[in-house]
Amino acid sequence: MNNHMLIRFPNVSSNVSVARIAAATFASFKEFSISDIEEIKVAVSEAVSNAVLHAYPDCYGMIEVIMEDHDEGIQITVKDSGKGIEDIDKARQPGFTTMPEHMGLGFTFMESFMDELHVESQPGSGTTVRMVKKV
């Protein structure tokens, strides 16, 4: 059996750092470099921040982060059951943001720092972001 871990938490901003640290700790048992682990932390921070900021506007909702051993490294999935993304291609464009003082670089950083990034979303049914980092 491959090792795996699931953490589930409400859309509270302080949970961004908890999720990031959990992912970094999980990754530290693989042969990643310190710089790889820093990149994983940024990618998880971006994915969880997106879920906290956008998935459940003005209401409470749950977010899941699933960390799994992957053949060549680790896979991290960030999942919500919120409002979903209407246009994924648009949301993934560098600089696209709907919020003031935000850079719109979340997906760009996830894409740059991880080896694979898959985004699935249905309006009204939530969003799943799956990322793979290879050792």
Place this chain on the structure above:
Amino acid sequence: MEIEFHVTPLFAVARVSGELDLSSAAKFRNLFDQQLRKSGVPNVIVNLKNLSFIDSTGLGVLLGRHKAVKSWGGKFILSDVPPKIMSMLEMAGLMRVLDTARTEQDAIGLIESGGYANQGEASTNE
């Protein structure tokens, strides 16, 4: 995330430690804006020596403060930027926008010799 302020008539130094992300962005923004309003100081040096993590939310907050300071003609300089924070600034394209200095002392030198805004000009635009 913690910020320690040191204020002089010409500039404020904000020494930031810890992590700058969604969980600390509002605290950073509030402390920073409050301190500048209170002191009326026009120029700001943000010393990032002890900043251990930043993501795009943190970068957005830094850029927002840069724009605010620039709006009243002040100077906003990042100093002592750790390599991993520097690479995030570069990836975000912020090195084309933000001024940086190697050390806090270098940043002070830039402000003292640069003829930047004088005290009192800051408070009107915040």
